[in-house]
Amino acid sequence: xxxxxxxxxxxxxxxxxxxxxxxxxxxxxxxxxxxxxxxxxxxxxxxxxxxxxxxxxxxxxxxxxxxxxxxxxxxxxxxxxxxxxxxxxxxxxxxxxxxxxxxxxxxxxxxxxxxxxxxxxxxxxxxxxxxxxxxxxxxxxxxxxxxxxxxxxxxxxxxxxxxxxxxxxxxxxxxxxxxxxxxxxxxx
Amino acid sequence: xxxxxxxxxxxxxxxxxxxxxxxxxxxxxxxxxxxxxxxxxxxxxxxxxxxxxxxxxxxxxxxxxxxxxxxxxxxxxxxxxxxxxxxxxxxxxxxxxxxxxxxxxxxxxxxxxxxxxxxxxxxxxxxxxxxxxxxxxxxxxxxxxxxxxxxxxxxxxxxxxxxxxxxxxxxxxxxxxxxxxxxxxxxxx
Numbered sequence: 001x002x003x004x005x006x007x008x009x010x011x012x013x014x015x016x017x018x019x020x021x022x023x024x025x026x027x028x029x030x031x032x033x034x035x036x037x038x039x040x041x042x043x044x045x046x047x048x049x050x051x052x053x054x055x056x057x058x059x060x061x062x063x064x065x066x067x068x069x070x071x072x073x074x075x076x077x078x079x080x081x082x083x084x085x086x087x088x089x090x091x092x093x094x095x096x097x098x099x100x101x102x103x104x105x106x107x108x109x110x111x112x113x114x115x116x117x118x119x120x121x122x123x124x125x126x127x128x129x130x131x132x133x134x135x136x137x138x139x140x141x142x143x144x145x146x147x148x149x150x151x152x153x154x155x156x157x158x159x160x161x162x163x164x165x166x167x168x169x170x171x172x173x174x175x176x177x178x179x180x181x182x183x184x185x186x187x188x
Numbered sequence: 189x190x191x192x193x194x195x196x197x198x199x200x201x202x203x204x205x206x207x208x209x210x211x212x213x214x215x216x217x218x219x220x221x222x223x224x225x226x227x228x229x230x231x232x233x234x235x236x237x238x239x240x241x242x243x244x245x246x247x248x249x250x251x252x253x254x255x256x257x258x259x260x261x262x263x264x265x266x267x268x269x270x271x272x273x274x275x276x277x278x279x280x281x282x283x284x285x286x287x288x289x290x291x292x293x294x295x296x297x298x299x300x301x302x303x304x305x306x307x308x309x310x311x312x313x314x315x316x317x318x319x320x321x322x323x324x325x326x327x328x329x330x331x332x333x334x335x336x337x338x339x340x341x342x343x344x345x346x347x348x349x350x351x352x353x354x355x356x357x358x359x360x361x362x363x364x365x366x367x368x369x370x371x372x373x374x375x376x377x
Contacts, residue, residue, distance in 0.1 A: 025253055027236070027249075027253060035236055035247070036213075036215040036236045036373075037215065037373065037376055039253075053252070057374070058215075058373040058374045058376070059216065059217055059371065059373045059374065061217060061251060063251055063252065072232055072251055074217065074219070074232075074371070076217070076335065076351070076352050076371040077217075077219060077352070077369055077371065079219070081230065081232050128272070132254070149253075149254070151254055151255045152255075152271055152272040153255045153258055153269065155247075155255055157253045157254070186221075186230050186232075188230055
């Protein structure tokens with residue numbers, strides 16, 4: 001049978017230094033039902049704390065972390081916002097998958113059983129100040145296929161991943177952000 | 189759906205925006221530059237907007253989709269829920285959001301602006317179009333309709349839909365200068 005979620009996740013974290021693929025994100029209202037149109041795009045990450053999260057539809061925005069800083073590039077506004085990575089990554093989906101390895105430091109992990117052909121891992125934040133009430137990660141064949149993030153409002157952000165490629169060849173400064181010419185820079 | 193002037197698909201958007209409707213759902217990116225306790229602050233995030241005749245529900249989210257605040261405005265009162273903090277209620281959203289978020293979300297104005305409408309000085313009605321893109325509202329907001337969704341890309345050569353809207357308010361009295369930039373998501377195909 002499919003290895004339990006916790007084992008799969010630990011193996012995933014230990015064996016995955018970098019990954020890339022496509023994502024779809026759907027916000028669900030507290031009482032169920034879709035809150036807004038789904039968004040989709042591509043993601044790349046390398047531990048610890050490097051990622052490129054690109055929203056393509058229905059809007060355009062790039063979020064890139066080089067391990068120290070988070071750059072948010074908004075083409076429509078011709079603007080790049082630069083933030084310290086620490087608090088910016090916070091408890092976002094990126095932090096769970098791409099952050100430092102020890103998820104168990106900040107979350108209590110437990111098995112949440114099988115559903116939709118995946119083994120699910122439940123992660124409940126140990127500290128109360130994070131924006132999440134609960135996160136569940138669906139794994140299959142040792143890689144995360146879906147994530148559900150329930151925030152303190154009871155609304156849930158459902159992420160699904162496709163074309164998940166583990167440890168693709170990535171050049172050393174692949175995650176270094178190249179500031180586009182002529183953009184307005186907002187340091188925070 | 190709203191009757192709109194016919195226009196060959198693919199032609200650049202022109203002509204005025206579609207008629208105003210008081211029931212609409214929109215979503216987009218929102219950037220707010222404001223001053224709080226003397227220093228320049230900057231919020232960058234997403235918003236979901238659900239408007240009906242008597243009520244407006246606004247959800248403010250972080251760029252990666254975590255809910256930051258949930259605002260409800262009716263003619264009688266405004267409520268704001270922020271993270272796990274207790275629900276706040278006030279008569280109007282201006283005081284409430286300034287107190288809780290540090291910047292004022294001009295919800296009543298945005299009910300019109302997001303669709304390309306505004307009320308200028310002396311109650312003069314403004315209807316935006318790619319040819320008529322700026323107005324100063326009666327309560328001092330300078331609006332600039334910077335870009336438009338190509339409605340024909342959405343398969344129907346209808347009226348242009350606002351995409352990027354910049355709203356700027358100068359510092360007057362004890363109100364600080366503020367800029368709200370909104371980029372509305374592409375209409376569903």
